[in-house]
Amino acid sequence: MAIVLGENQYGKAENRLVRVERDGDEHRLVDLSISTALAGDLADTHLTGANDKVLATDTQKNTVLAFAREGVGQIEVYGLRLAKHFVGQLESIHRARVEIEQYPWTRLGPHSFSRSGEGTRLATVTYDGSATVEGGIKDLTVLNTTDSEFWGYPRDEYTTLPETKDRILATAVNARWLFSSTDVDWGKAYDTARVSLLEAFANTYSFSLQQTLYAMGSRVLQTVPEIAEIRLSLPNKHHYLTDLSPFGLDNPGVVFHVGDRPYGLIEATVKRDS
Numbered sequence: 485m486a487i488v489l490g491e492n493q494y495g496k497a498e499n500r501l502v503r504v505e506r507d508g509d510e511h512r513l514v515d516l517s518i519s520t521a522l523a524g525d526l527a528d529t530h531l532t533g534a535n536d537k538v539l540a541t542d543t544q545k546n547t548v549l550a551f552a553r554e555g556v557g558q559i560e561v562y563g564l565r566l567a568k569h570f571v572g573q574l575e576s577i578h579r580a581r582v583e584i585e586q587y588p589w590t591r592l593g594p595h596s597f598s599r600s601g602e603g604t605r606l607a608t609v610t611y612d613g614s615a616t617v618e619g620g621i622k623d624l625t626v627l628n629t630t631d632s633e634f635w636g637y638p639r640d641e642y643t644t645l646p647e648t649k650d651r652i653l654a655t656a657v658n659a660r661w662l663f664s665s666t667d668v669d670w671g672k673a674y675d676t677a678r679v680s681l682l683e684a685f686a687n688t689y690s691f692s693l694q695q696t697l698y699a700m701g702s703r704v705l706q707t708v709p710e711i712a713e714i715r716l717s718l719p720n721k722h723h724y725l726t727d728l729s730p731f732g733l734d735n736p737g738v739v740f741h742v743g744d745r746p747y748g749l750i751e752a753t754v755k756r757d758s
């Protein structure tokens with residue numbers, strides 16, 4: 485039986501990096517997690533342990549930190565700088581993937597901040613001679629207290645879910661979008677995509693989370709021309725109306741208990757037809 489090495493990559497995962505920008509009395513904060521992953525002519529280290537083609541993961545970590553000295557800027561640009569550097573560094577490295585998460589902070593004062601819930605910004609840059617950039621957002625928790633129904637689904641011997649003409653709809657948006665170019669105003673694209681997701685969620689009268697997902701994805705494609713497609717993964721954060729009748733109380737849509745798990749997970753890609 486022949487045994488061969490399959491696909492492989494290696495890197496330093498989840499480098500946590502905070503950069504403080506002190507130009508002036510009002511400081512700015514950049515809070516990131518960066519994961520690097522390199523691939524290429526790396527059979528030797530797996531098969532014989534010869535490491536002459538391996539850019540050490542410790543070196544990758546140091547590079548991530550050293551590059552931040554000069555400035556981070558938009559995370560897509562920082563990712564592109566790093567990915568191109570890694571591929572240029574050793575003949576053996578053919579592809580670099582840099583995944584960045586940027587945690588949001590709200591200003592409290594000139595040098596004070598609080599972590600905010602406006603969603604974690606994501607960027608994944610892949611460089612193998614040409615560059616691919618994906619943006620995204622995760623942990624953007626949203627909720628509509630009404631304008632959500634779910635009914636008309638088939639019933640079989642295992643169906644117990646009552647149909648509803650009024651429910652809470654809540655999710656934590658997890659979205660990734662593929663840019664068709666690297667010549668993009670990254671900050672504007674992110675802000676526009678984020679606002680579009682929120683507006684479409686808030687303004688869609690929903691008959692299913694699937695319908696809301698499609699509306700959210702469509703809105704992003706309508707408002708950010710450089711985005712070719714968007715993948716959405718939306719957990720349905722179920723809110724169950726609590727039965728208060730044992731206590732002699734009614735419950736006209738006031739008290740809910742929130743289900744943790746299991747949860748519905750609604751996922752789809754929305755893309756341009758071309």
Ligand SMILES: O=c1[nH]c(=O)c2[nH]c(=O)[nH]c2[nH]1
Nearest residue numbers: 634645691692693694720748
């Ligand atoms: O929006 C929903 N989509 C579903 O597919 C589904 N399934 C379910 O039990 N509740 C819901 N809600």
